[in-house]
Amino acid sequence: MHELLEGRLVRLARQLVSAFAEEIPLYRRLPREELDGDITRITEHNLRMICDMFRDRRAPTRAELAPLRSSAARRAQEGVPLDALLAAYHLGVTRVWEHLFAAAGPGDLDDVLAANRLILSYTGSVTSAVCAAYLEEREVMLSQEQHAMHATVTALLAGDRAALAGVRLAPRYLVVATALGAHADEGPDQPGGAIAGRRKLHRLRAAFQRHAAEQVVSVLDATGGLVLVPLTGQGPGWCEVADMVQAAGRAAGVPVWGAAEWAEPARVPAAAKLAEEVLEVVRSFGRPPGAYRLTDVLLEYQLTRPSEAMVGLAGLLDPLLGNPDLLRTLKAYLDTGLDRRRTAELLHVHPNTVDYRLRRAVSLTGLDPMEPAQLQRIGAALAARRKLAGDQPASR
Missing domain, CATH: 1.10.10.2840 (PucR C-terminal helix-turn-helix domain)
Structure with a gap:
């Protein structure tokens, strides 16, 4: 097996990379220099690893898998989806298998079965290494993104112009103070309560993000918090804001109360304070879930000062x-x-x-x-x- 591969390893690697570009839409959009460079090199490394695996009849070693982990981390940095990455590995294995056993006959059954066990071992090792490295890199990137997002929100709410230097801000923001009901799976006696709470927040953020062309920033916990929706142009009217809050509630699967104000970046602190005060009045007076603004509770707001x-x-x-x-x-x-x-x-x-x-x-x-x-x-x-x-x- 290893002799069959070694004799045309470089040529087969180029054929595989061409197949990736033809059959996987994402790879079709990658720069030519990346396909001819990183992708071809890691494909050649995989083929050499398979050769060694057949020669020594063993699974890939951790050292052999290290370049795959590094390659997966780079693809994560580039924004290549994990499913596209795994599709390339699985397509490569399939083509290698076809190349090796195209001429196999009934007398080769024992060898084919032995080779299949090695290929399955290779596939399992590679899938595990690639997924772990990709997800670790994404977690690091997500942590950095969340830290930057939290720092931006904190600076906006504090009116800290120095901290916002160099940060690209939207012309205006829809500042929404939210209160969230508890999900049915979120109770303290539920084994997955914390997970249910995080899933609720993820769906809530995604619902607001669908109404924004740029990244929505927020400071939220399981009970609610602030959401800042960046606006370009005129922005949504009040009916659209009401629909936005209602859609967020449906997505999160819980009642959502939202008090909203529009503001330029310099006015975000004042808008957030007012939205939180309006939300407090709305909740104190037992108003139903939905979107509210100051004009909806003028009397109650004044009476509770x-x-x-x-x-x-x-x-x-x-x-x-x-x-x-x-x-x-x-x-x-x-x-x-x-x-x-x-x-x-x-x-x-x-x-x-x-x-x-x-x-x-x-x-x-x-x-x-x-x-x-x-x-x-x-x-x-x-x-x-x-x-x-x-x-x-x-x-x-």
């Missing part, structure tokens, strides 16, 4: 604390647009019970939701209570 009046506003409803049903009914009544029947359905009680509870709440607080001025005070009081409750330590 710290002031001396907040404690006083919240205290307007203190007389109801002894009867939680009254406070719950009043809140539901406002949330349903003063619809007593919908309130009754929401609370699973009779409409007459709603009427009784509302009359009781009016008698205790002196605030009647049927009076426009007092309705505003009730809404403000509920907003203040939500804000103060959200500010309390978790242990209380």
Whole structure:
């Protein structure tokens, strides 16, 4: 076997490289100098390794596989997909096999089987070495990319112009503060919970990336974080932003709340702060998943800004604390647009019970939701209570 290969090794290597370029689309696009250089050299090395394997009847050694690992790392750096790389190795093995045994007959069965075992050993060793080297290089590259991305986000959020020197920034960014629900497979008692969380984030980033021509940058964990979508030209309208957040939720497989603002690079810190504040208001008021902007929660946002009046506003409803049903009914009544029947359905009680509870709440607080001025005070009081409750330590 080794004599059959050694006699025409260089010629066979060139034929194999030509086959790669003809049958594997990615190799067809590689520069000619790379095909005639690196690819031809590593192909010749593989053929010599197969010759030695047949001569000595053994699997390839680690030293023999080292050039393959180096070649795989270079292909990873060049962005050659792993499947194209493996396709070349498998095509090469197939052509070598055809070359060696094209004239084999029934009397060669034992030799063919022995050679097949060696070829399978070669294929397994090569596949393992190439995949490991390729993926190790990609992990290093990904770590570097993530570090650079994190540094860019950190500098943008800090307004650090010195750190951004030399970094190509987009003309504008869509700054999205997100809150993410937990995936069904993400629970602490689930064996693959951490993996499910990382997969969720990967799908979320990919969904945002589909709306951007350049790299989306983010700072995210399993509960949410900031996503900065680079914009060119006019950028998306609000309906498109809403669709973007909805699509991200579908891709991630979890509820997604997103508060968004547009900003030039210099305004990213202020936009991020505002988006996070809007998101906090949205979550505090129990709004459903979706996209929000400041105009969607203007009143709630203003009412939840710290002031001396907040404690006083919240205290307007203190007389109801002894009867939680009254406070719950009043809140539901406002949330349903003063619809007593919908309130009754929401609370699973009779409409007459709603009427009784509302009359009781009016008698205790002196605030009647049927009076426009007092309705505003009730809404403000509920907003203040939500804000103060959200500010309390978790242990209380």
